[in-house]
Amino acid sequence: xxxxxxxxxxxxxxxxxxxxxxxxxxxxxxxxxxxxxxxxxxxxxxxxxxxxxxxxxxxxxxxxxxxxxxxxxxxxxxxxxxxxxxxxxxxxxxxxxxxxxxxxxxxxxxxxxxxxxxxxxxxxxxxxxxxxxxxxxxxxxxxxxxxxxxxxxxxxxxxxxxxxxxxxxxxxxxxxxxxxxxxxxxxxxxxxxxxxxxxxxxxxxxxxxxxxxxxxxxxxxxxxxxxxxxxxxxxxxxxxxxxxxxxxxxxxxxxxxxxxxxxxxxxxxxxxxxxxxxxxxxxxxxxxxxxxxxxxxxxxxxxxxxxxxxxxxxxxxxxxxxxxxxxxxxxxxxxxxxxxxxxxxxxxxxxxxxxxxxxxxxxxxxxxxxxxxxxxxxxxxxxxxxxxxxxxxxxxxxxxxxxxxxxxxxxxxxxxxxxxxxxxxxxxxxxxxxxxxxxxxxxxxxxxxxxxxxxxxxxxxxxxxxxxxxxxxxxxxxxxxxxxxxxxxxxxxxxxxxxxxxxxxxxxxxxxxxxxxxxxxxxxxxxxxxxxxxxxxxxxxxx
Ligand SMILES: CC(=O)N[C@H]1[C@@H](OP(=O)(O)O)O[C@H](CO)[C@@H](O)[C@@H]1O
Ligand SMILES: [Mg+2]
Numbered sequence: 259x260x261x262x263x264x265x266x267x268x269x270x271x272x273x274x275x276x277x278x279x280x281x282x283x284x285x286x287x288x289x290x291x292x293x294x295x296x297x298x299x300x301x302x303x304x305x306x307x308x309x310x311x312x313x314x315x316x317x318x319x320x321x322x323x324x325x326x327x328x329x330x331x332x333x334x335x336x337x338x339x340x341x342x343x344x345x346x347x348x349x350x351x352x353x354x355x356x357x358x359x360x361x362x363x364x365x366x367x368x369x370x371x372x373x374x375x376x377x378x379x380x381x382x383x384x385x386x387x388x389x390x391x392x393x394x395x396x397x398x399x400x401x402x403x404x405x406x407x408x409x410x411x412x413x414x415x416x417x418x419x420x421x422x423x424x425x426x427x428x429x430x431x432x433x434x435x436x437x438x439x440x441x442x443x444x445x446x447x448x449x450x451x452x453x454x455x456x457x458x459x460x461x462x463x464x465x466x467x468x469x470x471x472x473x474x475x476x477x478x479x480x481x482x483x484x485x486x487x488x489x490x491x492x493x494x495x496x497x498x499x500x501x502x503x504x505x506x507x508x509x510x511x512x513x514x515x516x517x518x519x520x521x522x523x524x525x526x527x528x529x530x531x532x533x534x535x536x537x538x539x540x541x542x543x544x545x546x547x548x549x550x551x552x553x554x555x556x557x558x559x560x561x562x563x564x565x566x567x568x569x570x571x572x573x574x575x576x577x578x579x580x581x582x583x584x585x586x587x588x589x590x591x592x593x594x595x596x597x598x599x600x601x602x603x604x605x606x607x608x609x610x611x612x613x614x615x616x617x618x619x620x621x622x623x624x625x626x627x628x629x630x631x632x633x634x635x636x637x638x639x640x641x642x643x644x645x646x647x648x649x650x651x652x653x654x655x656x657x658x659x660x661x662x663x664x665x666x667x668x669x670x671x672x673x674x675x676x677x678x679x680x681x682x683x684x685x686x687x688x689x690x691x692x693x694x695x696x697x698x699x700x701x702x703x704x705x706x707x708x709x710x711x712x713x714x715x716x717x718x719x720x721x722x723x724x725x726x727x728x729x730x731x732x733x734x735x736x737x738x739x740x741x742x743x744x745x746x747x748x749x750x751x752x753x754x755x756x757x758x759x760x761x762x763x764x765x766x767x768x769x770x771x772x773x774x775x776x777x778x779x780x781x782x783x784x785x786x787x788x789x790x791x792x793x794x795x796x797x798x799x800x801x
Contacts, residue, residue, distance in 0.1 A: 259364060259365070259368070259375055259405065260404070260405070260406065261361050263404045263405075263406075264302065264360065264361065264364070264404045264405065265360075265361070266404075267298065267400045267401070267403070267404040268295075268298065268357060268360060268404075269357075270298075270400065271294050271295045271297070271298035271299075271397055271400065271401075272294075272295060272357070273295040273354075273355075273356070273357065274292060274295075277292055277354075278354045279292070279296065279350075279353055279354065280350050280353075281341075281346040281347075281349040281350045281353070282758035282759055283609060283610040283757075283758025283759050284322065284330070284332055284610070284611075284758070284759055285318075285330055285331050285332030285333065285341075285349075286300075286330050286331050286332075286349075286353060287321050287322075287324060287328060287329070287330035287759050287760075288328060288329075288330070289327060289328055289329075290321075290327060290328060290329035290388065290390035290394065291390075293329050293330070293331070293390075293394055294393075294394065294397050295353075295397075296331060296353050297319065297331055297394045297395070297397035297398045297401070298397045298398070298400050298401040298404075299352045299353055299355075299360070299401060300317055300331050300333060300349065300352075300353075300398060300401060301317065301381070301397065301398040301399060301400060301401015301402040301403075301404070301405075301407075302352065302360075302364065302401040302402075302404060302405055303333065303345070303348060303349055303352055303367075303401075304316075304317050304333055304379075304381045304398075304401070304402060304407070305379040305381065305401070305402055305405040305406070305407035306364065306367055306368060306371070306373050306379075306405070307333065307335075307341070307345060308377075308379040308380055308381060308407060309373045309374055309375070309377040309378075309379045310371045310372070310373045310374075311335070311336050312377060312378075313336035313380075313427075313428045314336070314380040314381065314382055314424055314427045314428055315333060315334065315335065315336070315380070315381050315382070315424070316333065316334025316335075316338075316381070316382045316383075316384070316420050316421065316423070316424040317331060317332075317333055317334070317381055317382070317383050317384075317395075317398050318331065318332050318333075318334060318383075318384050318385070318386075318417050318420045318421075318536075319331050319383070319384070319385040319386065319391045319394050319395045319398065320332075320385065320386035320388070320391070320417055320535070320536040321386075321388065321535070322386075322417070322510075322534055322535050322536045322538070322539075322759075323471070323504055323508055323509065323510035323511075323534040323535050323539070324504070324535070324759070324760075325503075325504060325505075326388055326389070326502050326503040326504065326505070328388075329388055329390050329391060329394055331394070331398070332417075333345070333349065334382075334420060334421050334424045335424075336424065336425075336428045337424075337425050337428060337429070337674065338421040338422060338424050338425030338673075338674025338675060339421075339612070339615060339674065339675070340611060340612035340615065340675075343612075348363075348367050351363055352364070352367075378408070379402075379405070379406070379407035379408065380407065380408045380409070380410070380427075381398075381402045381407050381408070381409045381410075382409070382410050382412060382420060382423055382424050382427065382436075383395055383398055383399065383402075383409055383410070383411045383412065384412045384413070384414075384415040384417070384419065384420035384423075385413065385414060385415070386414070386416075386417070386473060386474045386535060386536045387414060387472075387473055387474050387477070387498055387503065387535075388503060395411065399411065412438070414474060414477060415438060415474070415478070416474050416475060416478050416536055416537035416538065416677070416678070416679065417536040417537065417538045417675070418537065418538050418672050418674065418675050418676065418677030418678070418679070418680065419438060419441055419478065419677075421672070421674040421675040421677075422434065422441050422672055422674055422677075423436045423437070423438075423440075423441070424436075424674070425673075425674045426440065438478075438481070442481065442482045442485040443485060444669060445482075445485075445669075445670055445672075445679070445680055445683060446482070446485035446486050446487070447669070448666045448667075448669035448670035448683075449486065449487065449490075449666075449670055449683045449686075449687060450487045451662075451666045452663060452666040452667065452670060452687045452691070453487065453489070453490075453686075453687050453690055453691065455691065456489075456690040456691055463489055463491055464489060464490045464491065464686050464689070464690055465491045465493075465528070465529065466490070466491070466492050466493070466529050466530070466531060466682070466686060467492075467493045467495060467522060467524070467528060467529070467530040467531070468492055468493065468494050468495065468530070468531055468532070468533065468682070469495050469496045469507050469508065469512070469519040469521065469522045469530065469531070469532040469533070470494055470495065470496050470497050470498065470533050470537075471496055471503065471504050471507050471508030471509065471511075471519075471532065471533050471534055471535050472496045472497070472498040472500075472501050472502060472503045472504065472505065472507065472508075472535075473498060473503050473504065473508070473533065473534070473535040473536065473537065474535070474536060474537055475533035475537035475678060475679070476494050476496070476497035476498050477497075477498070478537065478679065479492065479494055479679065480494065480497075482679065490683075490686060495519075495521050495522040496508075496519060496520075496521045496522065500521075501520075501521060503535055504534070504535045505520075506519060506520040506521075507519030507520055507521055507522075507532065508532055508533065508534050508535060509532040509533055509534040509539040509540060509541045509630065509631050509678070510534055510539070510630060511532075512532045512541055512543060512553065513541050513553065513555055513629070513630045513631065514710055516551070516553055517551055518530070518543065518545070518551055519532055524543075524544065524545045524551075525545070526544075526545055526546060526547045526549070527544055527545070527546065527547065527695070527696070527697060528544060528545070529542065529544060529689075529695075529696040530542065530543055530544060531543070531682060533678040533679075534631075534678070537677070537678040537679060538632055538675060538676045538677060538678060539556075539628075539630055539631040539632040539676060539678055540559070540631045540678040540681050540682055540685075541553060541554065541555050541556065541559075541630070541631040542554035542555075542558075542559070542685070542696060542699075544696045544697065544700070546697070552697075552700050553705075554696060554699060554700050555589075555629050555630070555631060555705075556627035556628050556629045556630055556631040556632065556633055557584065557588050557589050557592035557627065557629050557705075558592065558699065558700065558702065559627055559631065559633065559681065559685060560582050560584070560592070560596075560625050560626070560627035560633060561582075561592060561595060561596060561600070561702055561703070562685065562688055562689075562699055562702070563625055563635060563684060563685075563688065564580065564582050564596065564600065564602055564625045565600060565702075566667075566688045566691075566692070567580060567623060567625070567635070567664070567667065568580060568600065568602065570660045570661075570663055570664050570667075571623075571664075573656065573657065573660035574645070574648055574652075574657050574660045574661050574664065575657060576644060576645075576648075578622035578623055578641050578644070579621050579622045579623070580602060580621060580622065580623040580624075580625065581602065581603045581604070581605060581618070581620075581621045581623075581624055581625070582596050582602050582603070582604050582605070582624075582625045582626070582627075583604075583605045583606075583607060583614045583617045583618045583624060583625070583626035583627075584604060584605070584606055584607075584614075584626070584627065584628075584629070585606060585607060585608065585609045585613075585614065585628055585629070585726070585727070586606060586609070586726055586727050586728045586753055586755075586766065587609065587628065587629040587630070587710075587766055588606070588629050589629060589705045589706055589708060589768070590706050590749070590751060590768055591703045591704060591705050591706050592703065592705075594703075595702065595703040599703075605617050606726045606728075607726055608726055608727050609628070609727060609755065609758065610758060611626075611628070611632055611633075611675065611676060614626035614627075614628065614633070615636070615675070618635075618636045619636055619638075621636075621638070622637070622638045622640065622641040623635065623636070623637055623638070623641055624636040627676075628676075631676075631678075631681075632676040633676045633681070634671055634672060634673060634674075634675060634676050634677065634680070634681070635667075635671050635673070636673055637668050637673065642668055645661055645664045645665055645668065646665055646668075648661035649661040649662045649664070649665040663691075667684065667687075670683055670684055670687065671684055706749060706768045706769070706770075706775075707768065707769060707770070707771055707772040707774070707775040708766065708767060708768045708769075708775050709765075709766070709767050709772075709775045709776050709778075709779035709800060710764065710765065710766050710779070711764070711765040711779045711780070711783050711797065711800070712757075712760070712762040712763070712764060712765070713754075713762060713763045713765060713783050713786045713787055713790075713792060713797055714761070714762055714763075714792065714793050714794050715762075715763055715786065715787070715790050715791045715792050715793060716791040716792075716793050717791060718756035718757065718761065718762065718763050718790075719756060720732060720733050720790050720791060721733065721736070721754060721755065721756050721763055721786075721790055723753075723754075723755050727753065727755045728753045729753065730753070730754055730755075733789050733790050733791075735789055736754070736785060736786070736789045736790060739785040739789065740752055740753070740754065740782055740785060743778060743781045743782055743785065744778065746778075747769040747770065747774045747777075747778050748769065748770040748774070749768070749769060749770045750767070750768060750769040750770070750774070750775075750778055751767070751768045751769075752765070752766060752767040752768070752778055752779070752782045753765075753766055754766075754782060754786050754790075763786050763790060765779050765782050765783050765786060766779070767779035767782060776799070776800040777799070777800075779800065780797060780798075780799045780800055783797035784796060784797055
């Protein structure tokens with residue numbers, strides 16, 4: 259290893275004294291001004307991971323739905339998955355090392371992981387539209403170069419596009435061409451094929467208003483439009499030309515506040531959706547004729563997609579094992595509907611896509627979505643082969659057509675990670691094929707009223723959880739208090755957990771009415787404030 263080069267470049271990317279950060283739910287995230295050294299060091303780490311896996315590794319510079327002033331970085335593993343957990347620990351150690359410790363930590367990682375120092379290394383780099391992202395991605399490049407790695411800078415891309423391209427590269431382009439154009443072509447072709455059957459009905463225009471959160475999604479949808487069939491009419495709002503990234507708009511804002519984004523006027527019953535800042539999440543919504551807002555979130559997306567797939571599986575007569583994976587934030591009504599009406603097994607994991615993704619890999623077909631709209635569908639190799647074989651060879655017309663639909667769904671979905679563009683196309687195709695309006699989709703089940711709140715505490719690590727984060731083990735007395743509060747309300751549920759992306763404790767509640775969900779969330783927030791070291795003003799009631 260050329261430690262001289264590492265030290266030379268490192269001096270240009272000094273760590274601010276006393277700063278300590280952790281590789282959290284979605285990599286490192288904080289104020290952009292604190293991240294230069296992290297970027298450089300993640301460039302170094304990506305080279306080691308590439309050498310160890312003998313594969314291309316991705317580095318994405320983004321802070322997703324966070325405010326524009328923040329930034330972040332995450333590493334992408336060879337098949338487009340999130341970085342494996344042992345390496346998350348290395349990432350944290352390297353990020354927090356003092357200047358003089360960098361060399362010994364790099365050496366230790368190489369020894370532990372049997373990294374061959376002369377192995378070829380390749381890193382794909384992408385970034386979102388934040389003003390700070392370009393400079394920060396240059397720091398990643400410095401890290402890659404310092405250790406003699408090769409890199410391809412894709413510039414402005416959505417997070418899922420980078421994941422896709424890493425997967426393409428490491429499967430010798432079996433998954434698709436490792437270019438943004440290849441991505442557009444693959445998805446557009448699958449979408450066109452899948453929606454072919456809908457084109458005979460005449461009034462089959464699919465109209466969708468998209469809030470792009472003033473982020474990368476707008477740029478990429480504009481590029482993609484010319485590849486898409488004309489029958490899909492998309493109208494882009496919050497395209498980043500006027501307003502600030504994620505400010506009062508985007509999927510996270512709409513989900514958390516349960517209201518429409520600024521900058522998008524909704525006429526009654528119009529189908530609308532919001533992307534988040536790096537276009538890996540999507541939620542749908544509409545206003546009814548009385549002007550009431552209705553959110554159609556990740557749980558409803560999982561329900562729509564799994565219903566569609568299950569119906570096709572019945573048609574092809576294959577007993578492939580399908581399951582839905584959710585987190586504790588999934589609305590209780592969605593879980594009940596999936597288990598009791600749909601008869602689909604449901605599993606609950608900790609928050610964070612990597613947990614859902616791993617669980618979903620256990621099934622022939624694993625549908626996973628966080629309630630906030632981040633999710634995808636995974637098909638096992640065996641399931642995929644079976645479906646592709648049937649789509650080609652099956653003699654019975656009806657079965658073969660159903661298999662073809664599944665095959666096109668496989669090609670349309672981005673299996674590496676949740677992808678707003680790909681998910682949107684899957685949803686639009688399913689709605690068109692099933693002839694469903696957004697209201698009919700929404701009416702599949704009724705969400706339980708719920709509320710999400712944040713509480714500021716001195717150190718959120720004092721809260722430790724178990725049972726897929728549904729119960730707090732520490733601090734003492736907190737879970738008992740939550741249990742007591744939950745008992746006061748009907749069909750209620752509540753839990754708290756430290757956020758992995760923000761310096762807050764998150765509170766979630768559900769109850770029979772919105773007033774009760776709000777009141778339960780407020781009472782639980784007060785319990786957190788008092789028992790887990792709250793700082794600042796005590797939480798105020800939701801108004
Ligand atoms: C309640 C919630 O929506 N939490 C989000 C949020 O994680 P936290 O650990 O809750 O901050 O950001 C993650 C990354 O985008 C996402 O995976 C997760 O679902
Ligand atoms: Mg995101």
